Structures are given as structure tokens and as C-alpha cells.
Amino acid sequence: MNTAPTVYDVAERSGVSIATVSRVYRNPDTVRAKTRERVLAAARELGYVPSGNARGLASRSTGVLGLCFPDYSDPDAEAEAEDDAATLYSDQIIRGMERTARRHGYALLIAASLKGGPESLVAKVAGRVDGFAVLARTVPTEELEVISRRQPVVMLAGPREDLDHLDHVEVANFDGQRELTRHLIEDHGLRRLAYVGSAEESPDVEARFRGYLEACRVAGAEAGDQPAVRVRMMTQAEGARVADALCDREDGRPEALVFANDQMAVGALHALERRGLRVPRDVVVTGFDGLPLSRLVRPSLTTVRQPMLRMGEQAVTLLVERLNGARVEPVSLVLPVSVARRASCGCDGDDGPPPGGE
Amino acid sequence: MNTAPTVYDVAERSGVSIATVSRVYRNPDTVRAKTRERVLAAARELGYVPSGNARGLASRSTGVLGLCFPDYSDPDAEAEAEDDAATLYSDQIIRGMERTARRHGYALLIAASLKGGPESLVAKVAGRVDGFAVLARTVPTEELEVISRRQPVVMLAGPREDLDHLDHVEVANFDGQRELTRHLIEDHGLRRLAYVGSAEESPDVEARFRGYLEACRVAGAEAGDQPAVRVRMMTQAEGARVADALCDREDGRPEALVFANDQMAVGALHALERRGLRVPRDVVVTGFDGLPLSRLVRPSLTTVRQPMLRMGEQAVTLLVERLNGARVEPVSLVLPVSVARRASCGCDGDDGPPPGGE
DNA sequence: ACCTAGGGTGAATGCGCTTACAAGAGCGCG
DNA sequence: CGCGCTCTTGTAAGCGCATTCACCCTAGGT
Known part of the structure; x- marks a missing residue:
């Protein structure tokens, strides 16, 4: 050396x-x-x-693009096992970004934020790249705002806020959840739905909830103005816990559990099976995200597929455009989503070959 | 800006x-x-x-570690779909490395090599990081050898070669495949096995084949000195093709198809189902890798689990050690693997909760 | 034979930061 | 009252490369 x-x-x-x-x-x-x-x-x-x-x-340029994302996985042993089976959201985005970055001649620098030292995280990344993407709420918007004066920054999975000048890439959370909910109500005739959201302020999850409410309203189905449950962390374990709790409710078990993401829904599937309840016959379960996992669990999970790879691709495209000086005005891309109607709502998997058979 | x-x-x-x-x-x-x-x-x-x-x-230091890996995924539409469902090998390694790197205060720079421009790839990464890991055969060993004179380099998933001074992290390919094969022969009483390997020179796949041979030899089972089939690419499509071919062999269908990786085995599962053959009753199928996918297909796949996250973690650990000047002699780590006996060989999934239930 | 274009090369400067080294300020002590 | 300290801060010298400018040499034109 x-x-x-x-x-x-x-x-x-x-x-x-x-x-x-x-x-x-x-x-x-x-x-x-x-x-x-x-x-x-x-x-x-x-x-x-x-x-x-x-x-x-x-x-005065590095040939590197960056990505900052929160560290989803807990270091617990239990979470470890969960990890093992799931392709995480961030994995997909990383893959999409890496592929597209490479095509443009850039390498990708990734860094997850540990709770606590966000300042150093962004500084570290920002100082080493030509431009970077940030998963919503990994870093305070104001901080990004400042940095975006000197280099391109795009925010992923967060809506454009009034005063920010960042580029945004998000998905049609509202539309997706509304369409999924409409499907449950109109096509399956379900009326007593329970929505499971998140306690923390997440614009995406909020948008999904609003989509859910809208569908309920249009169909005249019951729906409080708040989610039935707000969990602290959107994990499988929490999903299982919530499923149990909802089944034990005094006013009777809901006909459908509408989860704000797939992880929780999968956890719920486990919990329901443990209770001896059949999905979808006894209760319908849906998720949101369209993780690979959602297609592989039994019963396969009805969910809203987000084009996560494409988000990563778009992020890089926006960054490159800006680096090339192509654009001045900030843009806000909303990528379309699609409802995957699968077994857990009573439809059969019609979106690709079921695992183990084709 | x-x-x-x-x-x-x-x-x-x-x-x-x-x-x-x-x-x-x-x-x-x-x-x-x-x-x-x-x-x-x-x-x-x-x-x-x-x-x-x-x-x-x-x-004279960057606070960044690197990873070079081959681009597994083809840009074809078909491959795209396959992608979608699989957590790739590289995803896991990336995750393991990122997590551990972060713990040591490093960020991670990732770059996949496109066929053709390997020189620029490594140069780009090597010039920007304090040390980096390379997935075997992404970059010629000689080139790495040179670079490793100036910065730590660890090779992943490749055995230590005679003259190289690199650090290595590999898994017990030989042991794993031998144990799996022994299980098929001794515990299930199978005799007519067919091994499906790869045409390209891959030390890992070769080691697996040698493990297979060893088990056959010890048990006195038939086994040619060459794999029954060598495929060009170890994909699901190839696995399906090979399964068909082996079933049509004049000397009769083998009792067990032993694949060198999970992807091919899963492809085979599909093909066999299409032919109306039942796994494991009519034919046993096994894989290697322990991808999340392997646990989720039906029937669940008997395979050898590689600790891929851990490989990434170990790689970073080695790099950091070397950066701290802790070590001088190159080391060669062999991580243990474990055989996951699941449904596709006639055992039942006893390695964790089956999907959709726990 | 003289002049002009270029192509090819070297000298010199600066990118933004780290890091000895030096220097100044305040302090307690004999 | 002067000496030696510690604590802070400034000065200056690079780190390894890209790039501008000037220069030299050769080829082509007249």
C-alpha cells in the first residue's frame, strides 16, 4: 500500500x-x-x-450522483429475518437509479441516514456528487432548499410543497388508493372497510388515505374521517398486531382491511391465518406498493403497484437534465400506478404468472 | 445554481x-x-x-467505500419482469455493505459494469474511494492486483487464487452442495441425479459441482465427471429449457435435478408444472443461493442458503480493518452456508415460517 | 526561400481544503 | 518583571489534476 x-x-x-x-x-x-x-x-x-x-x-464535477434514504430496517434480529425476505423500497430505487446513472456515465453514491446525524449525512453526500435524490422526509426540506441553490436535488415520493424549488417525483397515491377502494366497494360489494395508516406525518400515506375517503364518499360507504388505526411503524409486526386488534373490535370485524403499505398487509395475512381466518373469504386484505413480496405471499396480495424502478430512473433523468442546463423551472412528476387485483380481495392473480406455475 | x-x-x-x-x-x-x-x-x-x-x-482519503458488480439484468422486457420478482444477489450485498459502511462512517459508491468498458469502471470507482469490493469476475484479477497495491480491495464470491494478494470473502460452495446432495441420496434414497451447471468459467459453480461429485462418490451414486448440462446463462428461462430437455432424455428422466442456482431451479419448477409433472413426487428439484424467491415459490425450493448480507458486511469489515492498518497478510474468509430442506425435495419447509402463515 | 496555419507540447496557475508551523495572547510562577 | 506555558488563530505549503497560454515545429502556400 x-x-x-x-x-x-x-x-x-x-x-x-x-x-x-x-x-x-x-x-x-x-x-x-x-x-x-x-x-x-x-x-x-x-x-x-x-x-x-x-x-x-x-x-468542478464528480461524475457521481447521490441518493439519501432513511434506514428502514431495524437492527433487531427479528427485523433481520423480515429483511431477508423483502426487496425493500429502497432497493428498487437504488437499482433504477444505478442503471440509469450508468447509462449517462455517472456512478451512484448511496447513504442511508441514521436517526440523529442527518446534517453530516447530507453534507457528506452533497459535497461529493454532482446532484442527488432524497427520499422524502430523510432530510428537512429547508436544508435541501439551501443545497439546491448550488446543485440539482430531486425529492422522491413526496409532493411538491408550496415554497420549495426542488424537482419532485412522486406516484399517484390518491388515485391508486381510490381506485383500489372503489374496486373493493363496487366490484366486491364490501361496505365495512377499515383503513390502516401511519401516525407519522407522511404526505404519501395521507394522500392514500384521502383517496380511500374519496372512494368511500362516492360509493356512500362508511368511512370515518380518520383511519381506523394509525401505526407507528409500517412493519409486518405492526400489521399483524393491528389485524388482531381490528378482528377483536366490539362493533364487529371489518369486511376489509385496507393497509397503507404491503409490509403491514403481509403481516396481517400471517396474523389472520394464525387466527384461523381465511382471506379473502372471511376478510379481505389489501396493501400498497406492489413489492415483489406481495405477489409471492399466499394468498397473493391485492395492492397498488408503484413503479419504483421508474422513480429511480426518473430521478436520475431529472438530475441529468438539470446538470445539462436543460431546465430552469422546477418540475413535479407524478407517475401513474396500477391496481393489482389478486387473490386477497377475491380476484385471481391476473397480473403475471403466479409463482411456481405459469 | x-x-x-x-x-x-x-x-x-x-x-x-x-x-x-x-x-x-x-x-x-x-x-x-x-x-x-x-x-x-x-x-x-x-x-x-x-x-x-x-x-x-x-x-488523502474520501470516507467512501466502493462496490463493483456486473449488471446481471438484461434490458430486455422479459428480463425486466423477472427482475421485478427477484431480490438480486447484488441487492443483498449492497444492503449489507451499506449498512456496515455506515456504521463505520463510510458512504458507499456503487457501479455496475457494462460489458465492454470495465477499465473505466474500476478506474472511476478506485479513484474515488478508500477501498472497494468487487464481485468475482467483474474485473480481471490482474487489474485488481495492481490496484490493491495502493488501496484495499476485497473480492467477493471468488476463491483465492494462487498468486493474488487480495482479500477474499466466499461461501462454502463445496460443502453446501455436497451436503445437499448427500441429503438427496442418503435421506431420500435418490440415485439418478443430474447436475446443471454453467458453461462459463465460474469458480463458485465449479466448487459446487465438485461438492456434488464428492457426495455422489461417497455414496456410490452415479455421476459423470461432467455436469449433465451446462447452460450459458443461469436464468429462469434456461432452467426451464434444461428441465424439459432432461425429461426428454432417452435414458429416462432423472430422479432429481440439481441446479447450480435458484433462478434456474425456479424456471425448472415452472417447466415441470407445464408438463404435468409433480415436484417432488415425480422429480426432485434443488437450487443454490437461498434467494427470498426460493422460499416463496410453490413448492418451496430446497436450496443452499448463502449469507449474502453477511458477505457485504464482511467485505466492509475487511476493508475497514485494512484501512486501519490492522492487517498485512491477505485473508480468505469462507462463510458457512446452510441447507434449506424444503418441499421441492420432499421435506417440508422447516426453516422459518412459510409465506402467508407462521 | 519566406510566411502562415495548425498540431503537439510544456509551463504555470488554480480548484477548495488540510495541516504543519509559527506567532500572538493571556496566565502563573519564581 | 520576565520566563515558560497553554490556548487560539493565522500563514503558507501542498494534495493531484485540468486547463489556458505561449511556444515550437512542420507542412503547405506563394
Whole structure:
């Protein structure tokens, strides 16, 4: 692990100036072929790798895009197991971003925020990339606002707020949940629904709830002005707990449990099975997200599919556009979602081959 | 997107020298509290974010670890769908690395290699990180060898080669496949097995095959010295094709199809169902990897579980150790695997809750 | 043979920060 | 009252590369 060779070493070894070495890498065409060969040979012998830092400093750009996301997974042993089975939301976004970034010649820097040190997180990422995406509520909007004055920032999965100048990519939470709810009420004739949302302020989850309410209103179905339950964390464990609680309610078990995400719905599926209840015969369960997991559980889960890969792709596209100076006005993209009608509401999986058979 | 404020701006605004500004961020304790406040206030007003590049250049370290992996997914529409359902190998490793890196104060830079431009890939990553991991065969070993003279490099999922000085993290491919095969032969009394490997040179897949052979040898079961089939790509589609081919063999259908990975095995499951064959009654199928998918298909797949998250964690641990100068000799870690005996070999899922129930 | 264009190369500067090193300020002590 | 300290802050020298400008050399034109 000796100190790494630099342009100076390569220059000396190949008998040229450092400017020429630099040119060999940046603009090979401007260097005579013979000289170029000599330089490359020397570089190879020395094991020279250009310093990204120096490069970035001098050229004022890094060739790297970033992503900040919250750390969903708890370090608990139990959560570990859950992890194991689920492709997380963030995995998909990472994949989408990486793929698209690569296509544009960028690498991707990812960093999850631990609760507590958000400042250092963003600073660390922001200082090392040409632009970056942030999953909603990972970082205070004001902070992003400041940073976005110097580099492109796009917010994922959060609606555009009045005064922010960021680019946004979100999905049609309202429409998706409304359509799903409409399906339950009109196509399956369900009336007594219970919506399970989140206690923490999440604009996405709120939008879903509003979609749910709208569908209820239109169909004249019962629906309080608040979710039946608000959980603290939208995990499988909480979903299971809530399912139990709702089944034990004095005013009778709801006909359908409408969860704000798939994780909770899957947890509920487990809990209901433990109680000996059949889904969808005894109770209908739905989720939201369209995780791969949702298609693979039994019964397969009716849910709203978010194009998560595409969110990542769009985020990168927006960043690149802005880096190329193509746009000035902030945009707010709303990606369409689709309702996956599967077994857990009484439909049969009609959205692709069921696992183990095709 | 004006030009970003620098230490100079902050220094001027707060009436100190740039050294003091720097110290406020690097060693806050060495600056008088009052001065520190002034500097931080100025920084906040200006929206100052330290340049990672300059920082890295001056301090000769980046606080970033890297990962290079091959791009498994084809951009085809069909592959897209497959993607959708699978948590990829790389996702897990990314997650494991990110989590552990964060714990040590590092961020993670990821970059997949497209076929063709491997040189630029590694150079790009290597030049920007303090150390990095590479998935086996993403990059020629010799190239890594050179780079590892200047920064820590660990290879994932590839065995230590004679002359390389890299750190390695692999799993017990041989042991795992041997144990799985032994189980099929001794516990299920199967004799006519067919191993499906890969045409491309993959040390991991080769080790698995050797484990298979060893088990056959010990038990006195038939086994050629070559896999029954070698596929070009280890995908579901190929798995399905191979399953069909093996069933149509003149010398009769094998009792068990032993696949070198889960993806192929799952493809085979589909193909067999299409032919009306029952698994495991008519034919036994096994995989390797322990993807989440393997537990969720019906019948659930008997396979060998690799601790992929842990591989990522170990990779980071090794990198950090080396960065701290703790070690000099290269090490070669072999992580243990475990056989998941599930429905596709006639056992019942005894390794955790079946999906939809617990 | 002289002049002009370029192509190819080197010298020099600066990117924004870290980090010795030095210097000044305040302090207790003999 | 002067010396040696500790605590703070400033000065200055890079870190490794990109890039501008100037320069040299050769080829082509007249």
C-alpha cells in the first residue's frame, strides 16, 4: 500500500509533462498517437489510477450522483429475518437509479441516514456528487432548499410543497388508493372497510388515505374521517398486531382491511391465518406498493403497484437534465400506478404468472 | 445554481482565516466556542457545504467505500419482469455493505459494469474511494492486483487464487452442495441425479459441482465427471429449457435435478408444472443461493442458503480493518452456508415460517 | 526561400481544503 | 518583571489534476 503514483510519476517515466498525461486521459485525440502509447505504457507499469478527488476539484464535477434514504430496517434480529425476505423500497430505487446513472456515465453514491446525524449525512453526500435524490422526509426540506441553490436535488415520493424549488417525483397515491377502494366497494360489494395508516406525518400515506375517503364518499360507504388505526411503524409486526386488534373490535370485524403499505398487509395475512381466518373469504386484505413480496405471499396480495424502478430512473433523468442546463423551472412528476387485483380481495392473480406455475 | 460558497467565503464573512473554518469542521474542540459559533452561523447563512473533492485531495482519503458488480439484468422486457420478482444477489450485498459502511462512517459508491468498458469502471470507482469490493469476475484479477497495491480491495464470491494478494470473502460452495446432495441420496434414497451447471468459467459453480461429485462418490451414486448440462446463462428461462430437455432424455428422466442456482431451479419448477409433472413426487428439484424467491415459490425450493448480507458486511469489515492498518497478510474468509430442506425435495419447509402463515 | 496555419507540447496557475508551523495572547510562577 | 506555558488563530505549503497560454515545429502556400 505504497503511496499511489500520480500524474507526475507517469509524466516523468514517460518523458512528457503532466499536462500531456492529463490530456491522454481527457482528450486522447489531441495527443500524438506515439506519445499516447508511451504515456499509457508508463501508466500501466506504475499502476496509475487518476485521483477522482483531484479530478473533481480541478474540473468542478464528480461524475457521481447521490441518493439519501432513511434506514428502514431495524437492527433487531427479528427485523433481520423480515429483511431477508423483502426487496425493500429502497432497493428498487437504488437499482433504477444505478442503471440509469450508468447509462449517462455517472456512478451512484448511496447513504442511508441514521436517526440523529442527518446534517453530516447530507453534507457528506452533497459535497461529493454532482446532484442527488432524497427520499422524502430523510432530510428537512429547508436544508435541501439551501443545497439546491448550488446543485440539482430531486425529492422522491413526496409532493411538491408550496415554497420549495426542488424537482419532485412522486406516484399517484390518491388515485391508486381510490381506485383500489372503489374496486373493493363496487366490484366486491364490501361496505365495512377499515383503513390502516401511519401516525407519522407522511404526505404519501395521507394522500392514500384521502383517496380511500374519496372512494368511500362516492360509493356512500362508511368511512370515518380518520383511519381506523394509525401505526407507528409500517412493519409486518405492526400489521399483524393491528389485524388482531381490528378482528377483536366490539362493533364487529371489518369486511376489509385496507393497509397503507404491503409490509403491514403481509403481516396481517400471517396474523389472520394464525387466527384461523381465511382471506379473502372471511376478510379481505389489501396493501400498497406492489413489492415483489406481495405477489409471492399466499394468498397473493391485492395492492397498488408503484413503479419504483421508474422513480429511480426518473430521478436520475431529472438530475441529468438539470446538470445539462436543460431546465430552469422546477418540475413535479407524478407517475401513474396500477391496481393489482389478486387473490386477497377475491380476484385471481391476473397480473403475471403466479409463482411456481405459469 | 450559482457557484458554491467556499471556505474563503465563510472565512471572510465570519472574519477568520480559512484554517479556522476548516478546524471548525475537522476539530471543533480546538476552536474557541465563540469563534465556532460565528463560523457556523456564517456557513449556514451562505449555505456552505464542504467540497468532498477538496477535502479528499487534501486529506488523502474520501470516507467512501466502493462496490463493483456486473449488471446481471438484461434490458430486455422479459428480463425486466423477472427482475421485478427477484431480490438480486447484488441487492443483498449492497444492503449489507451499506449498512456496515455506515456504521463505520463510510458512504458507499456503487457501479455496475457494462460489458465492454470495465477499465473505466474500476478506474472511476478506485479513484474515488478508500477501498472497494468487487464481485468475482467483474474485473480481471490482474487489474485488481495492481490496484490493491495502493488501496484495499476485497473480492467477493471468488476463491483465492494462487498468486493474488487480495482479500477474499466466499461461501462454502463445496460443502453446501455436497451436503445437499448427500441429503438427496442418503435421506431420500435418490440415485439418478443430474447436475446443471454453467458453461462459463465460474469458480463458485465449479466448487459446487465438485461438492456434488464428492457426495455422489461417497455414496456410490452415479455421476459423470461432467455436469449433465451446462447452460450459458443461469436464468429462469434456461432452467426451464434444461428441465424439459432432461425429461426428454432417452435414458429416462432423472430422479432429481440439481441446479447450480435458484433462478434456474425456479424456471425448472415452472417447466415441470407445464408438463404435468409433480415436484417432488415425480422429480426432485434443488437450487443454490437461498434467494427470498426460493422460499416463496410453490413448492418451496430446497436450496443452499448463502449469507449474502453477511458477505457485504464482511467485505466492509475487511476493508475497514485494512484501512486501519490492522492487517498485512491477505485473508480468505469462507462463510458457512446452510441447507434449506424444503418441499421441492420432499421435506417440508422447516426453516422459518412459510409465506402467508407462521 | 519566406510566411502562415495548425498540431503537439510544456509551463504555470488554480480548484477548495488540510495541516504543519509559527506567532500572538493571556496566565502563573519564581 | 520576565520566563515558560497553554490556548487560539493565522500563514503558507501542498494534495493531484485540468486547463489556458505561449511556444515550437512542420507542412503547405506563394
